[in-house]
Amino acid sequence: MLRAGGSKCLELFEAAGYCPPVIYQHPLAYLLGLEGVALLRAWAGDYDREFVEARLAEVRRLLDDEALVNHGGVVVGRGDTATGYRSWSATYDEPRNSLFDSDEPVMHDILDALPSGTVLDAACGTGRYAAYLVARGHRVVGVDSSPEMLDRAGVRVPDATFLRGDLHRLPLTDGAVDVVVCALALVHVPSLAPVMAEFARVLRPGVPTGCHAGRPGCSPPPP
Numbered sequence: 001m002l003r004a005g006g007s008k009c010l011e012l013f014e015a016a017g018y019c020p021p022v023i024y025q026h027p028l029a030y031l032l033g034l035e036g037v038a039l040l041r042a043w044a045g046d047y048d049r050e051f052v053e054a055r056l057a058e059v060r061r062l063l064d065d066e067a068l069v070n071h072g073g074v075v076v077g078r079g080d081t082a083t084g085y086r087s088w089s090a091t092y093d094e095p096r097n098s099l100f101d102s103d104e105p106v107m108h109d110i111l112d113a114l115p116s117g118t119v120l121d122a123a124c125g126t127g128r129y130a131a132y133l134v135a136r137g138h139r140v141v142g143v144d145s146s147p148e149m150l151d152r153a154g155v156r157v158p159d160a161t162f163l164r165g166d167l168h169r170l171p172l173t174d175g176a177v178d179v180v181v182c183a184l185a186l187v188h189v190p191s192l193a194p195v196m197a198e199f200a201r202v203l204r205p206g207v208p209t210g211c212h213a214g215r216p217g218c219s220p221p222p223p
């Protein structure tokens, strides 16, 4: 489990010296939680009676599902992103993460419209977008804090440059790039402002930035 940044609650707990050693996750709890979010949105007026009744029926089905009810859940250790991605790097690309199916169509539309130039793939991981950009004629610099993810990126995209670094202190000079792409990574930073300031610093003035933060709770599976 990687700690998603931005958890105010967790920050307050930690400031008070409390740090739960593990997190208990149960698939039924996750699914009921999703139903709960949907029902609360309906409560606030986003959906109608039919929607509410369908969610309630789903909740009953979930509670009748023996495989879910009898699942023992998993106990997940807490760790930092470097530790988590060291493990996840081996399986990050295979089997394919279904999350890619939702971000790639949107990102590809944006990237396809860019004139060729120098692109920073910030928190590039194994080079998913670096590969896409190099294939479209861009010069790409990928930066990531995980050496294991970077090793894979280097093999996958030999024509790009990969540097180890942190989103808060990018190893690039001011105005070095025409575009910053950052996919599925901002969920890991506790505060967006310093990272956005760093993106602005390395961008040539007056050019676009595209960011896809990822969904809450989209941390990778436990090692």
Ligand SMILES: C[S@@+](CC[C@H](N)C(=O)[O-])C[C@H]1O[C@@H](n2cnc3c(N)ncnc32)[C@H](O)[C@@H]1O
Pocket (backbone or CB within 6 Å): 081, 085, 122, 123, 124, 125, 126, 127, 128, 129, 143, 144, 145, 146, 149, 165, 166, 167, 168, 182, 183, 184, 185, 188, 189
């Ligand atoms: C879910 S992966 C996304 C990788 C790639 N952008 C993609 O879309 O496939 C998140 C990446 O962010 C990197 N990361 C997390 N926090 C970081 C930080 N503060 N600085 C640099 N990289 C970071 C991780 O090492 C990991 O490779």
